[in-house]
Amino acid sequence: MTESNARPNWQWDETAKISTDYCDETQAQNYDALHVRPDRTHAEYEEILDSMNPQPDWCLMDIGCGTGTFAMAAARRCEHVYAVDISQAMLEVAAVKARDAGVSNITFLQGGFLTYEHGGGAVDAITSQLVLHHLPDMWKQIALGRMAEMLKPAGVLYLRDVVFQFEHDRHAEVFDKWVDEVAELFGQACMASQAESHIRREFSTFGWIMEGLLKRAGFDVEQADYSRRLAEYFCRKI
Numbered sequence: 001m002t003e004s005n006a007r008p009n010w011q012w013d014e015t016a017k018i019s020t021d022y023c024d025e026t027q028a029q030n031y032d033a034l035h036v037r038p039d040r041t042h043a044e045y046e047e048i049l050d051s052m053n054p055q056p057d058w059c060l061m062d063i064g065c066g067t068g069t070f071a072m073a074a075a076r077r078c079e080h081v082y083a084v085d086i087s088q089a090m091l092e093v094a095a096v097k098a099r100d101a102g103v104s105n106i107t108f109l110q111g112g113f114l115t116y117e118h119g120g121g122a123v124d125a126i127t128s129q130l131v132l133h134h135l136p137d138m139w140k141q142i143a144l145g146r147m148a149e150m151l152k153p154a155g156v157l158y159l160r161d162v163v164f165q166f167e168h169d170r171h172a173e174v175f176d177k178w179v180d181e182v183a184e185l186f187g188q189a190c191m192a193s194q195a196e197s198h199i200r201r202e203f204s205t206f207g208w209i210m211e212g213l214l215k216r217a218g219f220d221v222e223q224a225d226y227s228r229r230l231a232e233y234f235c236r237k238i
């Protein structure tokens with residue numbers, strides 16, 4: 001430890017940029033134009049919420065909420081949403097969007113998987129999309145354990161992220177195909193280089209590792225789906 005309130009020196013630095021700098025205001029302002037596809041993103045979010053079946057009295061926490069698009073969809077179905085992100089710049093964009101849309105039941109909070117201290121009670125559900133790959137696997141385990149602690153008994157965890165499920169000798173073929181799919185889906189040349197950079201520098205892992213981490217953190221993995229571009233996990237705290 002450096003000082004009494006500081007993080008230990010061995011703590012993973014969640015604010016360090018691993019590829020895209022989400023703490024940068026310009027990146028935050030441009031995020032939706034690059035990543036939100038009005039023709040499918042909203043429908044995908046409604047499908048996820050349908051599967052989670054949130055109850056009107058639920059408190060849901062979205063970690064790595066980014067510009068808050070999913071948090072806003074969840075807020076229409078839950079009593080309260082805690083939208084947590086390490087980047088103040090992303091949270092500011094999200095808060096303006098929610099205010100402009102008249103959504104008032106979201107609390108925006110700055111914090112990371114490893115550092116966020118939840119002041120409210122245990123929540124009914126935690127969601128996190130496209131975020132866990134920011135942590136190396138050892139820290140993913142610690143993050144998942146912290147999520148389990150913030151959930152009520154039998155609480156729901158929904159994760160969606162870039163997780164690969166292939167035999168290691170096929171990696172070149174799988175990565176080429178994945179980069180092509182991302183570029184085609186978003187129709188922008190810069191997304192191909194972002195996808196390549198993701199594979200080269202970020203911490204996407206194998207499905208068998210992710211499922212092991214979830215089980216060790218105390219979750220029952222009710223559904224793990226690798227059939228689409230992003231892997232999905234519906235889990236329940238045991």
Ligand SMILES: C[S@@+](CC[C@H](N)C(=O)[O-])C[C@H]1O[C@@H](n2cnc3c(N)ncnc32)[C@H](O)[C@@H]1O
Binds near residue numbers: 014063064086087134
């Ligand atoms: C690719 S964006 C995804 C945003 C949103 N979940 C979505 O699906 O559009 C990744 C987000 O995770 C946040 N983030 C990165 N590392 C984090 C961490 N350790 N804890 C919490 N948020 C983190 C970034 O600031 C950024 O807003």
